[in-house]
Amino acid sequence: MKRFVLGLWRWLDERLGWSQTLWPIVAHPVPRNINWWYVFGSATLVAFIMQVVTGVALAFTYVPAPISAYESLQWITHQALLGSVVRGIHYFGASAMVILIVVHMIRTFLMGAYKFPRELNWLTGVLLFVLTLGMAFTGQLLRWNQDAYWAVVVAAEQAARVPLIGHILAYIVFAGPTVGGGTLTRFYATHVFLLPALMFLLIGIHLYLVVRHGISEPPQAGRPVDRATYQRWYQELLHRDGVPFWPEAAWRDLLFAIAVGAGVLVLAIIVGPPDLGRPADPTILQAYPRPDWYFLWYFAVLALIPPQLESWVIVGFPLLVGLVLLLLPFVAPLGERSPIRRPWAVGVVGLALISVAALLHEGIRAPWSPELPTAPLPASVTASLQGSAQQGAVVFQEKGCHNCHTIAGTGGQRGPDLTAIGRRLSRDQLIWRILYGGTNMPAYGANIQPDELAALVDFLMAQGGAVPSAAAR
Ligand code: HEC
Incomplete structure (x- = not known):
């Protein structure tokens, strides 16, 4: 056995040159x-x-x-x-x-x-x-x-x-x-x-x-x-x-x-x-x-x-x-x-x-910095809100929307600016977008209550001067 191991070692060393390198x-x-x-x-x-x-x-x-x-x-x-x-x-x-x-x-x-x-x-x-x-x-x-x-x-x-x-x-x-x-x-x-x-x-x-x-x-x-x-x-x-x-x-x-x-x-x-x-x-x-x-x-x-x-x-x-x-x-x-x-x-x-x-x-x-969500909504956005749109503003923060979306100059920049979104999209389009997300927007379908969704949509409809529909009040 010993001779075999020694022999193997010599055989390898002769080829690899370990003992010299x-x-x-x-x-x-x-x-x-x-x-x-x-x-x-x-x-x-x-x-x-x-x-x-x-x-x-x-x-x-x-x-x-x-x-x-x-x-x-x-x-x-x-x-x-x-x-x-x-x-x-x-x-x-x-x-x-x-x-x-x-x-x-x-x-x-x-x-x-x-x-x-x-x-x-x-x-x-x-x-x-x-x-x-x-x-x-x-x-x-x-x-x-x-x-x-x-x-x-x-x-x-x-x-x-x-x-x-x-x-x-x-x-x-x-x-x-x-x-x-x-x-x-x-x-x-x-x-x-x-x-x-x-x-x-x-x-x-x-x-x-x-x-x-x-x-x-x-x-x-x-x-x-x-x-x-x-x-x-x-x-x-x-x-x-x-x-x-x-x-x-x-x-x-x-x-x-x-x-x-x-x-x-x-x-x-x-x-x-x-x-x-x-x-x-x-x-x-x-x-x-x-x-x-x-x-x-x-x-x-x-x-x-x-x-x-x-x-x-x-x-x-x-x-x-x-x-x-x-x-x-x-x-x-x-x-x-x-x-x-x-x-x-x-x-x-x-x-x-x-x-x-x-x-x-x-x-x-320590709190994280930059803190999430990025910033509170500015007073110009929240001041005029009423009823469920007001709750919607809270949902907007809690769900991290603000973290990706800018409104009136504050918020993240990963998604489009939502400052005038109420003028651009309809109620149905908004609901669809929130439930199903998009390429780079998460789908909230499994994670949002119907009342939260309604409030959130009211809030978004209020952006850009659109008057929330009578039904929502
Ligand atoms: C991870 C980042 C992220 C979060 C969080 C997020 N979004 Fe988005 N959102 C996007 C991106 C990116 C788009 C652009 C379309 C796409 O990539 O699907 C988008 C698109 C939209 C649009 C369509 C805008 C347009 O101009 O067509 C609306 C409305 C919207 N998001 C609302 C929300 C709401 C409400 C929430 C919170 C419930 C939210 N988003 C959370 C990233 C985000």
């Missing part, structure tokens, strides 16, 4: 004194692999269409063999990956590991961070439940508000003027093909660079990076005092990765995946949708700042953070690496962590 990578020398702070990168990779494996498993059963997405996830969660555990791992694994990549970034930042000659390690890492958030964002909608649907509707609302390019942006991201079946298909393709493919590519480059430039040595105060001497000095350090990566350093990575995997598994089994709640329904306005926790803090930001600034901050803030992260290794490629000599770096990280924690706390309670 892979072994030097596994055994490449690393500084002797690297420590537990160095385990987060490899743990992020392990979390990613965990996501790929469970993601493929989920994709075997998940059906990415509006009529079936929610149902198939319910089936996975409650009926499929181990389905709940697989979904649980995918859910907690996502959280783990976000946390690990952030800790890894903070570690490399505080230890100045992004400095010369490892600038590209940092840049590919920043891109991987952005892609990880993209995975978290697109994955959320795939549940196709009320929270996910309305959270993304709010995001669409926000994207559309971006100055100049907002509507184009919303069209590209959501595959149409509003969140619908097309959005689900687009998010699914992005989540399972586009982003993972980019991540595999970037992880490959990132790892290649880690091997090429070597793992950064733990910084020491008073030992700045100098472009002329650093690389020679580092090579000498490895030569003098290096240890092989496997097993001298890798045992920590292995141990920590196992701990992360075990933690995720235990959470998946004991806590289980999050309850799906109700299926997505465009006709039932969800006033307080909550995104997954990693986006919650950002929505708190939007809720707290003055509304006039919102449109700029929504996309401006992430762009600014991204720009700072991308420019960092070019602005400060040299000099001290030790956090002891870089009080500003430590301060910035501390401040950012405290802010995010406070905002997360706030985000759990």
Whole structure:
């Protein structure tokens, strides 16, 4: 048996050349004194692999269409063999990956590991961070439940508000003027093909660079990076005092990765995946949708700042953070690496962590912004209403019509302006439209009471000066 295995190994090695290509990578020398702070990168990779494996498993059963997405996830969660555990791992694994990549970034930042000659390690890492958030964002909608649907509707609302390019942006991201079946298909393709493919590519480059430039040595105060001497000095350090990566350093990575995997598994089994709640329904306005926790803090930001600034901050803030992260290794490629000599770096990280924690706390309670429905109806619209038309105005808000339709200058822009709709459409046409919807308008037939419908139509007939019919009074 042993001879057979050895023989097989030799046969393969002769053809694949592992011992000449892979072994030097596994055994490449690393500084002797690297420590537990160095385990987060490899743990992020392990979390990613965990996501790929469970993601493929989920994709075997998940059906990415509006009529079936929610149902198939319910089936996975409650009926499929181990389905709940697989979904649980995918859910907690996502959280783990976000946390690990952030800790890894903070570690490399505080230890100045992004400095010369490892600038590209940092840049590919920043891109991987952005892609990880993209995975978290697109994955959320795939549940196709009320929270996910309305959270993304709010995001669409926000994207559309971006100055100049907002509507184009919303069209590209959501595959149409509003969140619908097309959005689900687009998010699914992005989540399972586009982003993972980019991540595999970037992880490959990132790892290649880690091997090429070597793992950064733990910084020491008073030992700045100098472009002329650093690389020679580092090579000498490895030569003098290096240890092989496997097993001298890798045992920590292995141990920590196992701990992360075990933690995720235990959470998946004991806590289980999050309850799906109700299926997505465009006709039932969800006033307080909550995104997954990693986006919650950002929505708190939007809720707290003055509304006039919102449109700029929504996309401006992430762009600014991204720009700072991308420019960092070019602005400060040299000099001290030790956090002891870089009080500003430590301060910035501390401040950012405290802010995010406070905002997360706030985000759990904060009202959404832009709030849904977008705005109260202006007095010019409501003042002259009487009787059932007055009730109709309330229905118009409660059913989320205002969220898509503008009246007298307020409201959403996904549907046509209804300011003078009473003059354009007849009572029957209005009823028909509300009951059956349209290409991009939800059908309210199953979700509106006859008296609500009558009141709503009275309200709409009152728009544009048409006098509500005597029968309606
Ligand atoms: C998700 C966004 C959305 C919501 C919510 C919505 N609509 Fe619409 N509505 C549209 C769109 C888009 C159209 C344009 C036609 C189409 O795409 O079917 C439309 C068309 C209409 C029209 C026809 C307008 C015209 O000029 O022909 C009326 C009337 C209307 N909606 C009323 C309502 C009412 C009343 C409600 C609330 C019960 C409502 N809508 C909720 C998106 C929406």
